[in-house]
Amino acid sequence: MKITIIGTGYVGLVTGTCLAETGNDVICVDNNVEKVASMQNGIIPFYEPGLESMFKRNIEQGRLTFTSDLAHGVNESLIIFLALPTPPAEDGSADLSYVIKVSEGIGVCMNDYKIIVNKSTVPVGTTELVRKTIRKYTDTEFDVVSNPEFLREGVAINDFMKPNRIVVGTRSEYAKKVFRELYEPYMRQSDKMIVMDERSAEITKYAANAFLAAKISFMNEISGICEKLGANIEDVRKGIGTDDRIGKQFLYAGIGYGGSCFPKDVLALNKIASDNDCEHEMVESIIKINQAQRKKFVNRIKSFFRGDLAGKTITLWGLSFKPETDDIREAPSIYIIDELSAAGARVVGYDPVAGPFIKSMFGDRVSIADDQYEALTDADALILVTEWSCFRNPNFDTIAGKLKSKVIFDGRNQYDLIKMSELGFNYFSVGRRSVVSNTSIHQLT
Numbered sequence: 001m002k003i004t005i006i007g008t009g010y011v012g013l014v015t016g017t018c019l020a021e022t023g024n025d026v027i028c029v030d031n032n033v034e035k036v037a038s039m040q041n042g043i044i045p046f047y048e049p050g051l052e053s054m055f056k057r058n059i060e061q062g063r064l065t066f067t068s069d070l071a072h073g074v075n076e077s078l079i080i081f082l083a084l085p086t087p088p089a090e091d092g093s094a095d096l097s098y099v100i101k102v103s104e105g106i107g108v109c110m111n112d113y114k115i116i117v118n119k120s121t122v123p124v125g126t127t128e129l130v131r132k133t134i135r136k137y138t139d140t141e142f143d144v145v146s147n148p149e150f151l152r153e154g155v156a157i158n159d160f161m162k163p164n165r166i167v168v169g170t171r172s173e174y175a176k177k178v179f180r181e182l183y184e185p186y187m188r189q190s191d192k193m194i195v196m197d198e199r200s201a202e203i204t205k206y207a208a209n210a211f212l213a214a215k216i217s218f219m220n221e222i223s224g225i226c227e228k229l230g231a232n233i234e235d236v237r238k239g240i241g242t243d244d245r246i247g248k249q250f251l252y253a254g255i256g257y258g259g260s261c262f263p264k265d266v267l268a269l270n271k272i273a274s275d276n277d278c279e280h281e282m283v284e285s286i287i288k289i290n291q292a293q294r295k296k297f298v299n300r301i302k303s304f305f306r307g308d309l310a311g312k313t314i315t316l317w318g319l320s321f322k323p324e325t326d327d328i329r330e331a332p333s334i335y336i337i338d339e340l341s342a343a344g345a346r347v348v349g350y351d352p353v354a355g356p357f358i359k360s361m362f363g364d365r366v367s368i369a370d371d372q373y374e375a376l377t378d379a380d381a382l383i384l385v386t387e388w389s390c391f392r393n394p395n396f397d398t399i400a401g402k403l404k405s406k407v408i409f410d411g412r413n414q415y416d417l418i419k420m421s422e423l424g425f426n427y428f429s430v431g432r433r434s435v436v437s438n439t440s441i442h443q444l445t
């Protein structure tokens with residue numbers, strides 16, 4: 001099939017590459033001419049495991065091409081995916097200006113029947129808005145379909161190639177038929193396509209992300225209860241996760257969720273609900289708890305140092321919002337660096353891939369180390385922010401040797417309490433008892 005993807009951000013490029021991989025001819029359109037030129041040379045604009053080799057292979061075999069010419073992209077293909085940014089506007093709603101501008105462009109140059117597909121997370125009614133916008137500029141027949149993406153960064157290739165479901169929002173029988181054919185190679189024996197109307201598909205995306213964010217916020221709230229009452233959130237997690245109705249995933253308490261999707265989408269759902277006079281107490285609580293969780297974590301660090309961080313060196317391990325990505329959007333590290341440096345601390349960070357992005361955001365307010373242990377030299381505390389695998393089983397002797405004092409704040413509950421105690425660390429995690437080994441140093445209040 002001939003497919004065009006408009007927007008070569010994370011979703012667009014993963015979608016385009018994975019569609020080319022099964023033999024489709026894919027044209028990726030982006031208005032950034034320099035980016036198009038570098039992609040033509042096989043350079044991917046972000047880090048995603050497994051993407052680079054698949055991307056290069058499909059370029060070499062001629063199935064994946066790039067252009068800045070929207071008309072070329074629109075007229076060469078039957079299916080046109082919109083994978084455009086929908087950043088939050090000031091009031092939390094999704095900013096649709098890119099979607100509208102591109103829809104106008106499609107309407108102007110469309111010369112034949114097309115299926116326009118919305119992949120971006122957009123407010124309910126956007127499929128209709130795209131349809132009306134295109135219709136203003138053309139009499140040619142077309143369908144607009146909502147086909148939300150559920151890709152997780154870090155494992156996006158696997159999620160696309162082996163999806164657990166494909167949601168297609170359309171009432172057009174022809175579009176349904178084309179979509180079955182398009183996604184057939186990704187469904188193997190079982191039918192994973194769930195077809196519904198456009199609005200239901202749009203809400204499905206928000207509901208999925210808000211539900212997952214709710215699981216996290218719920219566990220974060222329970223972690224506070226565990227701390228107060230001397231229980232262990234990790235045991236509680238295992239105790240409830242083994243109930244199939246609850247499920248094991250997304251029950252990890254921590255510093256709160258980040259990334260390009262959850263924060264933005266839960267805010268947008270909150271706004272949609274409030275604009276339409278719908279009850280939305282749960283959605284509001286998800287957001288509140290998430291913000292409180294970060295704050296509580298940083299307050300604990302501040303209170304450990306009795307509010308005096310001036311001249312202290314604090315090291316952060318992990319800067320991306322989660323492991324296996326260089327994405328720092330809404331990463332907890334940003335909030336932590338901001339707070340600690342504002343309080344006078346010298347902040348040092350190490351991350352396998354995201355260091356340069358944090359450096360360009362914070363400049364002199366942060367130093368980025370090239371090595372996870374070097375980052376600890378003479379630091380007053382280590383904060384584990386993102387659970388990259390290189391931080392999961394580190395050499396604690398080296399850590400102890402490098403740190404000025406043996407203090408670890410673990411935002412991801414990676415280390416064993418008994419081991420930390422035996423090794424003589426002061427160790428503070430989330431929803432578990434504190435390990436205070438050296439009573440001569442400041443203690444938590």
Ligand code: UDX
Pocket residue numbers: 149150151152153154209212216249250251252253254255256257258259260261262321322
């Ligand atoms: C998410 C959705 O999972 C995906 O389906 C959607 O299409 C896009 O948004 P992603 O943003 O890549 O994917 O990250 P995800 O793995 O879902 O994690 C989101 C955040 O939640 C991260 O900050 C992570 O650290 C946090 N998290 C996740 C927890 O704090 N606890 C958990 O148990 C799980």
